[in-house]
Amino acid sequence: MGQGCGATGVGSGLRADAERNRLRIVEAAREVFAEEGIDAPLNEVARRAEVGIATLFRRFPTRDDLVTAVxxxxxxxxxxxxxxxxxxxxxxxxxxxxxxxxxxxxxxxxxxxxxxxxxxxxxxxxxxxxxxxxxxxxxxxxxxxxxxxxxxxxxxxxxxxxxxxxxxxxxxxxxxxxxxxxxxxxxxxxxxxxxxxxxxxxxxxxxxxxxxxxxxxxxxxxxxxxxxxxxxxxx
Structure with missing residues (x-):
């Protein structure tokens, strides 16, 4: 049972990290889109969110996914x-x-x-x-x-x-x-x-x-x- 609990803890930690990254990306995109419009560079969004561009696309596969979330x-x-x-x-x-x-x-x-x-x-x-x-x-x-x-x-x-x-x-x-x-x-x-x-x-x-x-x-x-x-x- 101890091993099962440990696995659940790791999974919960990963989910928590993923959610934190998602929120950081949304907040960064809110700022960038407000300043430059929704066609602003997504690299700039990733930079402000302090995540890699690959992480951004894992959370939001398309620009429209990010726009509608923001x-x-x-x-x-x-x-x-x-x-x-x-x-x-x-x-x-x-x-x-x-x-x-x-x-x-x-x-x-x-x-x-x-x-x-x-x-x-x-x-x-x-x-x-x-x-x-x-x-x-x-x-x-x-x-x-x-x-x-x-x-x-x-x-x-x-x-x-x-x-x-x-x-x-x-x-x-x-x-x-x-x-x-x-x-x-x-x-x-x-x-x-x-x-x-x-x-x-x-x-x-x-x-x-x-x-x-x-x-x-x-x-x-x-x-x-x-x-x-x-x-x-x-x-």
């Missing part, structure tokens, strides 16, 4: 944002707040935009939640249009356009003007408002302040420096 909680938060917006009695207010919340989720996380504008058909539960959230957003769009608040030609496919535009501002402005995205989103929400006899429907909030000339200059210098460094590292 963003499972973000997808749940995204779904919750849709549900909160859907529960808002005023569908236009729910629409406005939802767009602001989702765009806020992009700040500091380049990977989120990648995940929201791609599909992961092999991962059924992950993809099902993403699709359910988009369907719920579609329902919200319909309700806001039926209320006469959202322009009739807005479609669900406009959401990825908004996210990609916002991602560009978030990335380009960086810490030079970290709140500049709010002005962009408010501008776009105003553009989405339905026209009435009195003019466009009022938006949920006034237009935030524009970045200062100094902030814009810093952001442009940052973009130029990034372009001078050339494309990202190979995987």
């Amino acid at each position: 963003f499972a909680d973000r997808m749940s938060a995204y779904a919750a944002a849709v549900d909160r917006a859907h529960a808002e009695p005023d569908p236009w207010l729910g629409f406005c707040r939802y767009l602001e919340q989702v765009c806020a989720m992009q700040v500091g996380d380049r990977g989120f935009t990648d995940v929201m504008t791609q599909s992961f058909p092999r991962f059924r539960s992950f993809e099902a939640e993403r699709r359910r959230s988009l369907d719920r957003f579609g329902d919200l769009v319909t309700r806001a249009q039926q209320a006469g608040r959202l322009r009739a030609d807005f479609v669900v496919e406009d959401l990825p356009l908004l996210l990609m535009a916002n991602a560009g501002v978030v990335s380009g402005m960086g810490d030079a003007a970290p709140d500049a995205w709010r002005r962009l989103v408010t501008y776009l929400v105003q553009a989405f408002a339905a026209e009435t006899a009195e003019g466009p429907v009022a938006t949920a909030q006034p237009l935030p302040e524009a970045p200062t000339p100094r902030q814009v200059a810093r952001a442009l210098a940052r973009v130029q420096a990034r372009a001078a460094r050339g494309p990202g590292r190979a995987q």
Whole structure:
């Protein structure tokens, strides 16, 4: 019996080590994907997790395995944002707040935009939640249009356009003007408002302040420096 217990102990130790490695890889990937997007080099993920690349691939055989593990909680938060917006009695207010919340989720996380504008058909539960959230957003769009608040030609496919535009501002402005995205989103929400006899429907909030000339200059210098460094590292 002593030998059996010893074997179980070794197995438990190996499983514990494997789980620790898995958690370290997920946390490292969360950081790297947030900084560089989900196409970031996996070698960098392994380096930060302090594991070999072979260990990373044993735990996560494909990039999508790792991506869906990292963003499972973000997808749940995204779904919750849709549900909160859907529960808002005023569908236009729910629409406005939802767009602001989702765009806020992009700040500091380049990977989120990648995940929201791609599909992961092999991962059924992950993809099902993403699709359910988009369907719920579609329902919200319909309700806001039926209320006469959202322009009739807005479609669900406009959401990825908004996210990609916002991602560009978030990335380009960086810490030079970290709140500049709010002005962009408010501008776009105003553009989405339905026209009435009195003019466009009022938006949920006034237009935030524009970045200062100094902030814009810093952001442009940052973009130029990034372009001078050339494309990202190979995987």
